[in-house]
Amino acid sequence: MKKLLFVLVTLCISSFVSKADSFDDMMLAMKKAQTTGVTKFFSSNVELTLLENEGIYSKLQSEQMLKNFFTQHPPKNVNIQHKGSSAQGAQYAIIIYESTNGKFRTYIFMKDNGKGLQVNEFRIERE
Numbered sequence: 001m002k003k004l005l006f007v008l009v010t011l012c013i014s015s016f017v018s019k020a021d022s023f024d025d026m027m028l029a030m031k032k033a034q035t036t037g038v039t040k041f042f043s044s045n046v047e048l049t050l051l052e053n054e055g056i057y058s059k060l061q062s063e064q065m066l067k068n069f070f071t072q073h074p075p076k077n078v079n080i081q082h083k084g085s086s087a088q089g090a091q092y093a094i095i096i097y098e099s100t101n102g103k104f105r106t107y108i109f110m111k112d113n114g115k116g117l118q119v120n121e122f123r124i125e126r127e
Contacts, residue, residue, distance in 0.1 A: 022041050023083055023093040023108065024080070026038050026093075027080055027093075027095055030075060030078045030095065031075055031077075031078045032075070033071075035070060038066060039063040039066065041117075041118060042059045042062055042063075042119045042122070043059070043119060043120055044058065044059055045059070046059065046062050046120065046121065047120060047121040048123075049123035050065050050069050050123075050124050051069075051124065051126065053065065062122070073099035075097065076100050077096075078097050079096050080093055080094070080095050081095065082094045088111075089111070090110065090111040090112075092107070092108060093108045094106065094108075095107075095108065096127070097124065103127040104126055105124070105125050105126075105127045106122075106123065107123040108123075109122075
């Protein structure tokens with residue numbers, strides 16, 4: 001009985017930690033301008049805002065647009081400013097992205113689409 005309880009608690013904790021680590025993984029990928037490290041958490045269609053470009057894009061389109069952003073605005077410093085979650089289980093993070101040519105506020109919203117937590121909304125706006 002103790003072993004079963006231990007296994008259940010461990011699974012619950014590891015599930016929570018892996019969800020929380022998605023934002024950390026995306027932040028680290030942004031620090032290295034690794035587009036695929038960010039978009040691997042995207043759902044098949046994402047509400048994407050990159051400065052003046054705004055719309056609903058496929059994962060592949062989002063990846064190309066984000067790659068262009070990283071090329072135009074190489075990372076200098078990236079930090080998570082805030083993380084949170086809703087009562088319904090959605091999670092969000094605000095990341096400050098400092099480039100060699102400006103400072104940007106990144107907003108990431110994740111929710112469970114039946115395949116685990118995935119990014120549904122990703123915004124990068126000038127700060």
